[in-house]
Amino acid sequence: MRKIKTIASLYNESKSIADGMHQMSKGYLDAHITQDENLLLADLATDFNNITCLLNNYIREITHVISHLSAGDMTISPDPNVHFNGDFIPIKNALTKIGNSLKDTFGSISQLSHQIDSMCARLQQSSNTIAQNASREAQMISDISKTMTDITYKTVLNAKNAEATSQYTLEAKKEAETGQEYMNRMLTSIEAVQASTKDIGHVIDIIHNIASQTKLLALNASIEAARAGEAGNGFAVVAEQVGTLASQSSDAVKQTTELITRNSEKVQESMEITVLAAQNLTSILTSVDKTAALSTEIAEASKDQENELKSISEIIGTLSLSEQDNAAFAMENAASTITLLEESNSLKELISHFRIREDYLIKKDKQQDALYEKNLMKELTGLVAPVSETPDMDRLLSDYIKNRKDLECIYVMDENGIQISHTILHPMIQTENNIEFKPGLPGDDFTSKKYFRQAILLKGDIYSSFDYISGATGKLCRTISQLYENKDGKKSVMCADISCIF
Known part of the structure; x- marks a missing residue:
């Protein structure tokens, strides 16, 4: 009878342990066997409870660490109060290694993110400054290009005007030469008039001498007529008329002499004025020659300046295009920097979800x-x-x-x-x-x-x-x-x- 009770107790205790094992096989690690009810298999029940407790602690700790790592807590580490024994030690070491590796990795990523953020901020500032400067330089070059275009246009116009002035100066030179030729001919003509006036003076002197002699002859004739008496009355009348004519001729010669003298003075004055005019015309011709030479030099220099300004305008145009490209590239770089900064901020935002410093724990x-x-x-x-x-x-x-x-x-x-x-x-x-x-x-x-x-x-x-x-x-x-x-x-x-x- 006693054996039967022992067998029955043994069966019940075995069944209790078997039920616990069955729960464990389903994954219920909180299965527990009451040791007071197990007398024959008490050690086995104790071992079972120890196993479930040990596994429970291990699973709890493993789940705790992995869950925290999955949620982004890189500072988590296995609880030192939970002792892993036997074949579970490598699991604890692996958990510790994973946590440390992830902590170091995310720490490096976080540090790199802050460095990228700082560099992006500086790069954005530099890119914005470069873009602004490039835009201003492009505008300045554009203004210079417009100014150079205006200067080139005015220089071309000046060159044309200088060329026209040179042409007009040459024409004026020709006219001045023609005027000088006419002036020389006039001077020659006046000199000829002056010589003719002198010749007329000589003729007047001869006439004056003739008049004087005629007057003297009339006087002699009157004297001879008076001596002849009545026979000489007719001759006296003739002598008187001759004397009168001689007096009139003398008066006419005197008036003519006065006119010729005044005419000679005017001719002399005209001669002097003509000489001065000829001298001035010669000076004008010399100045016109110099002006023509300078106009030709100005026209040639303007031509050269026009070509040089065109070359400068082409260079400025090329520089303007390059500067516009630089401005566009700078703006593109600034936009890329902003995008990179946004990506860096996104990375920081992503990293912020992870706990990597124990100070914040x-x-x-x-x-x-x-x-x-x-x-x-x-x-x-x-x-x-x-x-x-x-x-x-x-x-x-x-x-x-x-x-x-x-x-x-x-x-x-x-x-x-x-x-x-x-x-x-x-x-x-x-x-x-x-x-x-x-x-x-x-x-x-x-x-x-x-x-x-x-x-x-x-x-x-x-x-x-x-x-x-x-x-x-x-x-x-x-x-x-x-x-x-x-x-x-x-x-x-x-x-x-x-x-x-x-």
């Missing part, structure tokens, strides 16, 4: 977290305890979560693991594009979830999971759960997913 206070969880659950259970219908729960939870940015979602299950409320997500969480996430609905079975099983086992105490990656947001979160009673005395499990800040 927010240290967790377990007591503070426990108090936070206790107050949260007190509010939630107190809120829904008076109701038992799904619509009422959903309405109350929806109103509550609107003002709680620290919560991702809230949901309620009955004591059998069946969800009795909808999963109430925070309004800021968008899941339309997340095809892998499906929020729980009333009627879904969650008996396999650890947060449910632990809430049942803890019988009113709060269960807090390790940090993990949320399926709704892809960020770190943790789930807390607690068993409570509603107004009808029915037991339910309140669950809340809390956003984790690292």
